[in-house]
Amino acid sequence: MSKVCIVFDRIRAEEKMLEKEALNLGYDTLMLDAKITQVNTDTKKQDLDLGDVVLERCVSYYRGLHFTSCLEFLDIPVINKFQVANVCGNKMFMTLLLKKHNVPTPKTYFSFTSESATENLEKTGYPLVIKPVIGSWGRGVMAIRDKDTMDAVCEIRDITDSPHDRIYYLQELVNRPPRDIRVITVGDQPVAAMYRKSSGGFKTNVALGAEPELCPLTKEIEDLAVKASQAMGGGILGIDMMEDEKNGLIVHEVNNTVEFKGLSRVAEKNIPKEMVEYAINYIRK
Numbered sequence: 001m002s003k004v005c006i007v008f009d010r011i012r013a014e015e016k017m018l019e020k021e022a023l024n025l026g027y028d029t030l031m032l033d034a035k036i037t038q039v040n041t042d043t044k045k046q047d048l049d050l051g052d053v054v055l056e057r058c059v060s061y062y063r064g065l066h067f068t069s070c071l072e073f074l075d076i077p078v079i080n081k082f083q084v085a086n087v088c089g090n091k092m093f094m095t096l097l098l099k100k101h102n103v104p105t106p107k108t109y110f111s112f113t114s115e116s117a118t119e120n121l122e123k124t125g126y127p128l129v130i131k132p133v134i135g136s137w138g139r140g141v142m143a144i145r146d147k148d149t150m151d152a153v154c155e156i157r158d159i160t161d162s163p164h165d166r167i168y169y170l171q172e173l174v175n176r177p178p179r180d181i182r183v184i185t186v187g188d189q190p191v192a193a194m195y196r197k198s199s200g201g202f203k204t205n206v207a208l209g210a211e212p213e214l215c216p217l218t219k220e221i222e223d224l225a226v227k228a229s230q231a232m233g234g235g236i237l238g239i240d241m242m243e244d245e246k247n248g249l250i251v252h253e254v255n256n257t258v259e260f261k262g263l264s265r266v267a268e269k270n271i272p273k274e275m276v277e278y279a280i281n282y283i284r285k
């Protein structure tokens with residue numbers, strides 16, 4: 001009998017649902033707190049009880065990523081793979097990989113100093129959307145509509161001057177209805193989708209109060225989600241799309257540790273069950 005391990009740093013509704021489904025399916029199930037787990041260079045797989053397959057669910061991106069590297073060192077199958085988590089956690093790496101795989105994505109500009117970013121913006125014109133390369137829940141994502149705003153952003157970044165402050169990721173502001181589409185994929189298969197309707201402002205993150213509403217999985221949405229998932233290297237992903245008035249559906253983000261509490265209430269498929277079954281099939285292959 002296979003044992004499923006759910007690695008967490010905070011237990012949210014999602015982690016509870018995964019545990020419940022794994023137990024319902026009859027698997028030995030283990031909840032492991034990354035915050036109190038020790039690994040060293042001599043650690044062997046059998047020294048720790050990590051089950052046969054791990055679903056890595058840390059809220060902290062860096063904690064999850066580094067924990068994943070330990071799991072792969074110990075030859076424990078982990079979802080998502082280090083490589084996938086690494087790319088999805090950084091918007092610049094993700095955007096470049098999407099584009100490389102011909103997945104439609106907004107035009108994005110990269111600069112490596114505030115001066116260079118400002119100079120580029122003078123050429124492209126306003127507005128553009130600036131995003132921290134690492135971050136989620138819409139934090140730090142801002143529409144830059146004039147030079148004053150850009151100067152203020154640059155000033156703050158030059159003062160804090162953390163390594164990521166020097167990476168400027170600026171993207172065309174896409175004309176679209178006040179909503180986006182989140183698709184959850186499990187092993188390159190779309191399992192459910194929702195619209196996220198803005199509660200005011202241009203950002204549509206549920207964390208910012210956007211209203212989730214079930215979105216039918218059309219062939220177009222499915223095909224695009226599959227393509228985006230394959231481009232990232234598969235696993236369990238949240239693919240975010242916008243309905244661009246000019247270019248149709250485009251992917252603006254792929255999320256590594258996807259939240260699904262809201263969507264699971266309205267989805268036809270049992271999302272956490274799909275995830276656990278995928279993890280089990282992953283080690284059976």
Ligand SMILES: Nc1ncnc2c1ncn2[C@@H]1O[C@H](COP(=O)(O)OP(=O)(O)O)[C@@H](O)[C@H]1O
Binds near residue numbers: 106171172203
């Ligand atoms: N280029 C864009 N044009 C218009 N709206 C955007 C654009 N990029 C992001 N948004 C809006 O901002 C939200 C947050 O951006 P996103 O790239 O998904 O960052 P985060 O990782 O913080 O969720 C998106 O859900 C979307 O509603």
Ligand SMILES: [Mg+2]
Binds near residue numbers: 137138205240253
């Ligand atoms: Mg997002």
